[in-house]
């Protein structure tokens with residue numbers, strides 16, 4: 331158990347008004363969790379302090395070699411006014427998988443969950459209440475040694491900040507168009523594709539800009555070696571319904587193991603659907619689509635939960651899926667997962683935690 335010292339703000343900010351457009355990631359709450367790591371001493375000085383700027387040396391290692399990791403989860407307010415988290419233990423586990431890959435010291439899982447829970451409780455009144463809104467939680471670790479040599483840092487900061495965010499889809503689930511990237515790659519096996527770290531995103535921006543310029547909202551990455559097999563979307567994992575089966579790329583070291591992905595697989599199996607985690611080539615998709623066997627496509631991630639895909643572009647092929655409409659399974663998964671998150675449905679998996 332962490333002994334967390336709490337210093338409350340003396341100047342609380344004005345909270346967004348009811349019905350105000352929140353968007354994503356622009357607004358931050360009154361407090362943040364901070365904890366230091368020093369070699370030889372371990373993690374220490376856990377504290378909740380007013381949200382504010384950090385003071386770091388320009389030589390801090392994170393600025394130069396990108397030694398950092400982050401997580402993303404949400405807090406929801408249920409009908410009784412309770413704050414809820416969805417599977418935060420999974421974020422704690424994944425944080426340590428990222429930490430290990432990046433030579434960042436691990437954070438005990440229970441301390442990670444405690445840090446997130448305590449700061450959410452302090453800023454509970456910032457959890458928006460309108461349909462589909464939530465409090466986005468961003469835990470992250472940065473390397474703070476003042477040193478330009480290439481080596482793991484000996485000091486770190488673990489910080490958790492909170493951002494009220496709006497409904498991802500303002501007018502219901504809307505299918506998106508996705509660009510299958512054939513020039514750039516995001517990650518390769520042996521690299522850090524399975525870790526949640528800034529470098530993977532830095533590598534992805536150029537393709538995202540290209541896709542946006544062409545009117546597509548996200549990039550779908552292919553494997554970094556043969557550029558033949560489907561990996562994942564920008565910040566989402568990807569699923570297909572082909573011949574009645576749910577198919578998703580297997581975790582191969584270059585794909586981020588999404589918690590929504592894991593939840594979708596478990597829910598689909600509980601519904602008696604066949605789920606295959608395997609390699610899927612673009613050629614297989616194109617063939618399935620031509621033969622009318624590609625029934626649905628959707629992305630999964632904390633931000634959107636389920637993001638139906640209406641259109642996939644690969645070179646000169648544009649595949650329209652399910653007539654550009656939301657598929658039945660996509661809608662049902664969205665309703666089920668958000669129902670559990672907001673405490674509206676039976677939580678047979680015990681995924682929701684009431685704070």
Ligand SMILES: *Cc1c(COP(=O)(O)O)cnc(C)c1O
Nearest residue numbers: 565566567586588589590631632
């Ligand atoms: C975070 C992330 C996902 C989705 O993971 P969830 O745990 O479901 O939010 C998928 N791909 C990438 C690259 C990510 O960073």
